[in-house]
Amino acid sequence: MLELKTPQLLSDDELLAHVERALTQTIAARSLAAKLKEATHYALLGGGKRVRPLLCLHCCAAASGNMDNAMPAAVAIEMIHAFSLVHDDLPALDNDDLRRGRATTHVAFGEALAILAGDALLSIAMEQALSSKIGAAHIAHELATSTTEMISGQVLDTLGGFPTNFNAAQQLELIHRQKTGALIRAACRMGAFAAGATADTLDRFTRWGETMGLMFQVVDDILDETQSSEHLGKSAGKDAVQGKMTYPKIHGISWSRDHVKELLAQSEQLLKPLGPAAQPLRTMAQTLATRTK
Amino acid sequence: MLELKTPQLLSDDELLAHVERALTQTIAARSLAAKLKEATHYALLGGGKRVRPLLCLHCCAAASGNMDNAMPAAVAIEMIHAFSLVHDDLPALDNDDLRRGRATTHVAFGEALAILAGDALLSIAMEQALSSKIGAAHIAHELATSTTEMISGQVLDTLGGFPTNFNAAQQLELIHRQKTGALIRAACRMGAFAAGATADTLDRFTRWGETMGLMFQVVDDILDETQSSEHLGKSAGKDAVQGKMTYPKIHGISWSRDHVKELLAQSEQLLKPLGPAAQPLRTMAQTLATRTK
Numbered sequence: 346m347l348e349l350k351t352p353q354l355l356s357d358d359e360l361l362a363h364v365e366r367a368l369t370q371t372i373a374a375r376s377l378a379a380k381l382k383e384a385t386h387y388a389l390l391g392g393g394k395r396v397r398p399l400l401c402l403h404c405c406a407a408a409s410g411n412m413d414n415a416m417p418a419a420v421a422i423e424m425i426h427a428f429s430l431v432h433d434d435l436p437a438l439d440n441d442d443l444r445r446g447r448a449t450t451h452v453a454f455g456e457a458l459a460i461l462a463g464d465a466l467l468s469i470a471m472e473q474a475l476s477s478k479i480g481a482a483h484i485a486h487e488l489a490t491s492t493t494e495m496i497s498g499q500v501l502d503t504l505g506g507f508p509t510n511f512n513a514a515q516q517l518e519l520i521h522r523q524k525t526g527a528l529i530r531a532a533c534r535m536g537a538f539a540a541g542a543t544a545d546t547l548d549r550f551t552r553w554g555e556t557m558g559l560m561f562q563v564v565d566d567i568l569d570e571t572q573s574s575e576h577l578g579k580s581a582g583k584d585a586v587q588g589k590m591t592y593p594k595i596h597g598i599s600w601s602r603d604h605v606k607e608l609l610a611q612s613e614q615l616l617k618p619l620g621p622a623a624q625p626l627r628t629m630a631q632t633l634a635t636r637t638k
Numbered sequence: 639m640l641e642l643k644t645p646q647l648l649s650d651d652e653l654l655a656h657v658e659r660a661l662t663q664t665i666a667a668r669s670l671a672a673k674l675k676e677a678t679h680y681a682l683l684g685g686g687k688r689v690r691p692l693l694c695l696h697c698c699a700a701a702s703g704n705m706d707n708a709m710p711a712a713v714a715i716e717m718i719h720a721f722s723l724v725h726d727d728l729p730a731l732d733n734d735d736l737r738r739g740r741a742t743t744h745v746a747f748g749e750a751l752a753i754l755a756g757d758a759l760l761s762i763a764m765e766q767a768l769s770s771k772i773g774a775a776h777i778a779h780e781l782a783t784s785t786t787e788m789i790s791g792q793v794l795d796t797l798g799g800f801p802t803n804f805n806a807a808q809q810l811e812l813i814h815r816q817k818t819g820a821l822i823r824a825a826c827r828m829g830a831f832a833a834g835a836t837a838d839t840l841d842r843f844t845r846w847g848e849t850m851g852l853m854f855q856v857v858d859d860i861l862d863e864t865q866s867s868e869h870l871g872k873s874a875g876k877d878a879v880q881g882k883m884t885y886p887k888i889h890g891i892s893w894s895r896d897h898v899k900e901l902l903a904q905s906e907q908l909l910k911p912l913g914p915a916a917q918p919l920r921t922m923a924q925t926l927a928t929r930t931k
Contacts, residue, residue, distance in 0.1 A: 464757075464785075
């Protein structure tokens, strides 16, 4: 694994460079069929904000852990995210040609290889989580359960099948809690596990992760409605075209923007007792609330 | 988990009934979107010989373990096998409509749900492996690495891309060692891990598992050439139609049949030192060598 000698002193850009190297090495180090290696590399190393790894690493540090110990978990959660994008983009699902400003994996490599590359990203992510030095069993279990929950959310989003008494707002919340929220919460919890955090700290990071997950999705929905495809690097306005539920559609843009502010205030409440150690988490919350892509 | 009070005294039919119940419970116990639960149940509970769970349970017992402790691993490896079939059957891959005498998952539930159900079977399998009481970390790691290897084998089988110096026989061996062999070897190793086996015993079961994996595939290739689709419950003769390499095609039917006998003799050599405790493994080897579907 990488050596982060004084990781707490790294800038986010330097930390991101470490994450990119760790992702690259994870694929490069494996004995895989040549085409599979190429496709998984493409799917994983094509840019992306790396929100989940950064959350994982910063949560580990904020829980007094050594960020180095959270790197396998950080890589693993990003691989799960990448797997989910590759499969969600497939013609049978969202049928997206564009992702992060370039061809989606099935457009670049064909459907067969995209399906198998997604599968491999999932299983290699599990290998990676299990290689954690501290809390491997907890981290791997968290990764597997949150992945199952995310897939369940994708089924609801793509095919419906909600409990009959759910109204539109409840359906939307359930989709997003599972589809986006599960992995973001897991990223935070895995960071805490890698720090050997107490139950109290774990609980705080769980709630903070849930707040971040919800905020991430509300902002995503706002951006889909207000930004161009070119700016986002993916197909904007698709939610509306596909008749998908979004926060602006159900609650209005103004309510959605206010809700982001409320969630940011909740985040601050949760981080307060952690003092200066949580400064990188405050910065991340702020960045996620105000991002424009 | 199930209680197998005197599992060593169970007949294979009784043991199979336990496996079926454990598989059913694994899906039933989970909080999943309704459609996802239905599709994963369909993919997992549609018959099948349950070769991998039986190998896992019998190896555990032959290594002086309590079969009960191997049940999570046995369930997990069958879920990985089921996931691989669901994805392999997809139109973009083998495009198969028939499996075990009924519609494949994508024919019954549509492509989108089949892709996601396969994904969920993989992640739930990992959860399941991690719930093992003895050797969970080893078992989960074995499951993840063998799954990655199996996917890599599927890429070679579907899309090629072999090392340039490989002749046809070497290509065939590499495909099968990865595509079929990895999971069968893993089933045996996971049984040994669940028994807390010594390194020597683990090594013996590893080699026995490799022998069984190869034998399983040679027999499969012979059956594909010599039996009807109706008898097999899946599309026979497809290998020839698709121009796929098989043992009979490369080495001839007679060589292939002799090779099965050699592998059976190798199996006996490996099991000899284990004495009567390995009787169920001898019976399984015999059954796998002489099966007609």
